[in-house]
Amino acid sequence: MNLTDFDALAFDCYGTLIDWESGIFNALEAWARPHGIEAGRDELLALFAGFESAREAARPARLYPDLLAQVLGDIAAHYGTTASAAEAAAFGASVKDWPAFPDSARALAYLKRHYKLVIVSNVDRASFRHSNDKLGVAFDAIVTAEDVGAYKPDRPHFDRALAALAAMGVPKEKVLHTAQSLTHDHVPAKALGLTTLWVNRRAGQKGWGATKPPPVDVAPDWEVPSMAALVELHKAHAEDGT
Numbered sequence: 001m002n003l004t005d006f007d008a009l010a011f012d013c014y015g016t017l018i019d020w021e022s023g024i025f026n027a028l029e030a031w032a033r034p035h036g037i038e039a040g041r042d043e044l045l046a047l048f049a050g051f052e053s054a055r056e057a058a059r060p061a062r063l064y065p066d067l068l069a070q071v072l073g074d075i076a077a078h079y080g081t082t083a084s085a086a087e088a089a090a091f092g093a094s095v096k097d098w099p100a101f102p103d104s105a106r107a108l109a110y111l112k113r114h115y116k117l118v119i120v121s122n123v124d125r126a127s128f129r130h131s132n133d134k135l136g137v138a139f140d141a142i143v144t145a146e147d148v149g150a151y152k153p154d155r156p157h158f159d160r161a162l163a164a165l166a167a168m169g170v171p172k173e174k175v176l177h178t179a180q181s182l183t184h185d186h187v188p189a190k191a192l193g194l195t196t197l198w199v200n201r202r203a204g205q206k207g208w209g210a211t212k213p214p215p216v217d218v219a220p221d222w223e224v225p226s227m228a229a230l231v232e233l234h235k236a237h238a239e240d241g242t
Helices: 020-035 041-058 064-078 085-094 106-109 127-134 154-166 180-190 227-240
Strands: 008-011 116-121 140-144 176-178 195-199 222-224
Touching: 008 154, 020 041, 020 085, 041 064, 064 085, 064 127, 064 176, 106 127, 106 227, 127 140, 140 154, 154 176, 154 227, 176 180, 176 222, 180 195, 222 227
Parallel strands: 008 116, 008 176, 116 140, 176 195, 195 222
Antiparallel strands: none
């Protein structure tokens, strides 16, 4: 296979393009410190991963800011304390402050010249607009949890994205699903027969960060450590056809 064989990239956003782990940790640490909670990054992210996935499975139609507010309540209860309504609302709104990875905008600008670009994300439309401003590219289609009333790894996101691309003349075999999370993205994408590329932003780090470990083994077709590396891989494939 060759990256130039594809006509569209379907992107996960948070963890792949937006540095959600730094954003989540910064917001949680700002809450924890006044409550006398001394917890490291790995501990807080692991708690977030467990509580977020449970909330998504229990209430798939709940908007992401409301879900985040509940997750903060779960984390507070874990530490034997509480989160005020204002603290919960602030955490729910924190997506707007999550930074883009430094290479995301430039890489997307390059890839836009070669592919249709689609977002397949577990947030809501309003939250994503703040992130889209940081990414600086016009996506050809955007599918959020708000649009489909579900959270990945459930398949409605993928069905909606593939239908949108098919309407643009891009069949499934010409779509490359590009994501960091094995659990949320690569496992369901592979189950649907998609080719996938793993942007392994956690390469060299221990644990699973803000996501739960994948429930089954999964083998992405390519792996790169960053969006900048994806661009270089595309350039190499375009040059030599290998």
